[in-house]
Amino acid sequence: MATIRDVAKLSGYSVATVSRVINKSGYVGKETEQRIIKAMEEVQFKPNMTARSLAGKNSSTIALMIPDILNPFFPEAARAVEDAAQELGYTVILCNTDNSLEKELNYFDVLINKKIDGMIIASYQLTNEHLNRVRSKGIPVVMIDNQMITSGVPVFVSKNKDGGILASKHLLEQGCKKIAHISGPYQLQASRDRALGFEEVCANQPWFLPSLIVQSEFNVQGGYQAMMQLLDRHPDLDGVFAGNDLIAAGALKALYERKLYVPDQIKLIGFDGIAMDMTVPPISTVAQPIYEIGKSAMQHLYKMIQGEPVEAAIYEFDTVLKVKESSKQH
Amino acid sequence: MATIRDVAKLSGYSVATVSRVINKSGYVGKETEQRIIKAMEEVQFKPNMTARSLAGKNSSTIALMIPDILNPFFPEAARAVEDAAQELGYTVILCNTDNSLEKELNYFDVLINKKIDGMIIASYQLTNEHLNRVRSKGIPVVMIDNQMITSGVPVFVSKNKDGGILASKHLLEQGCKKIAHISGPYQLQASRDRALGFEEVCANQPWFLPSLIVQSEFNVQGGYQAMMQLLDRHPDLDGVFAGNDLIAAGALKALYERKLYVPDQIKLIGFDGIAMDMTVPPISTVAQPIYEIGKSAMQHLYKMIQGEPVEAAIYEFDTVLKVKESSKQH
DNA sequence: TATTGATGTGTAACCGGTACCACATATTAT
């Protein structure tokens, strides 16, 4: 593999000048530049990323930390991040943490050590203090999916509360008379916001009861159990808003087992809008613009890496109601 | 961040000796080692991966190239690879190629440039020649999920044909009288092998017809269309073996739409055994030991990186029949 | 006793870039 010195020798200029051409920094004569570029092509020069990184420049690598790669939401986000990253010349290291704080912190050490240029984090438990471990090294961080209060980093999330309102109103409009909400873990702001949307729409309804809200992990199994529990408590339910699509799928299973027909007897809607819809009937959902979120997160992170100022705000994205069979009026 | 020279100074030894301690290479006095280790702890020394990589050692980074992160099979595999990688002190770069040869080749350049230590590839179209581009740089490669003939690299796959046999026999045992197979893309050896298994069991049945095998992409949509097509051709079907679980989910949708009840009127089985089962009824499947495969691939790759010999064989894994509702005898 | 080999340690040259500093020369301002 050709080095910068090879190019220097071949072109007759010094490594310094070649470096300037590569980085488009400093002054370089027009003709000099041409000659060096020609020489670079001749020997198929590709700058060695490792050396560049060691010399203080960036490593052209970012890390994407996600809590659960088995939840289709995150692969979709990963895909977006990766696409955007590639376009910007970045490579992404995948960090699946299985929701373990220990793994997350362990990754921090490794990643700092590898001189990554930035991080995109989706986490359910990281605190501000933890984040600072990375930020204090000058590594830019953005978060997706879930926000922490006062984190001081840009956050890219959907308008979860609006989405919750969208879902709840939709169920009411479809004629539901008693709606339950299976929320995601309450430690998550995202979950709470969705529940807040639900409450805003339903709390003043005559049938409303706090016990209509139950919590579940973000997976099929949890949704199933929560739905069972809800049905025991409220056999007269005719609508369910699930905190995400996996929960919804689990709920659907429970309903099927209890011989409650969806959507005829009970209507169901999820959240996220994950691409693959495997269920029968297809489940209505409040779709997040997952791809947009991932892409935007990466682009903003890129700006931060470049040293451009990025406001540590909460960047919110509109959700879209996607009506499918599971909530259609009979 | 403390460097090796800091440790040297503090301990009173030279950088060479410190390096020897770090790498457990060459001779080091017992007491010397203790003192240096103590000094390392004192300044919280962590070797700089970038420098180490530049100096010729490995980068402790491997790449995982997958064709479709949206297919749950691959996130599951990724999880296994990542777990194993982390245990071995490696970090994994995620390369989702969306099944595009161009992206794959583009990644090759980038990865070589980053001095990655090895690659785990799942690809539907890479040829031997392409692979050699990486291998000629001395970068070890292993493949998973799909094998190429004469690739010269270790391949980690399930016994697809056996799995096909398992699925087909199972349907027959459940009393099916006419079974179709929705195969994955034929360009894939894995797909062909599964189909081969199907043929071995069914080709000599009186009802067998070549038109009972149709192809589909590995996704829900493709499965849906293929199933529709099959039903048009063979309205009397009472069993379907789908090339993977996504296809099966699509097929289930089609069956539902055509008002064919699963499993009462028609039985269905998939392949892969992806963790989340969202469907009602749950779909029987031939489960691949995805986690094992990913883990084993990583471990063998590690051996290759260490310079140990690894036979360029096809390492095959047993599949397991997982019977769920969709194929139970009525 | 002389020779050999095992053991322990230090010096310094790499790896392949980046960037500071020095030194020209050309242009512009005073």
Next chain:
DNA sequence: ATAATATGTGGTACCGGTTACACATCAATA
């Protein structure tokens, strides 16, 4: 005309490790 500044280029010390080589000791073998 002279000073000041802009432009173009080269030398080389870094970044933080690894490792070949040199040079000691000291025990074992001939």
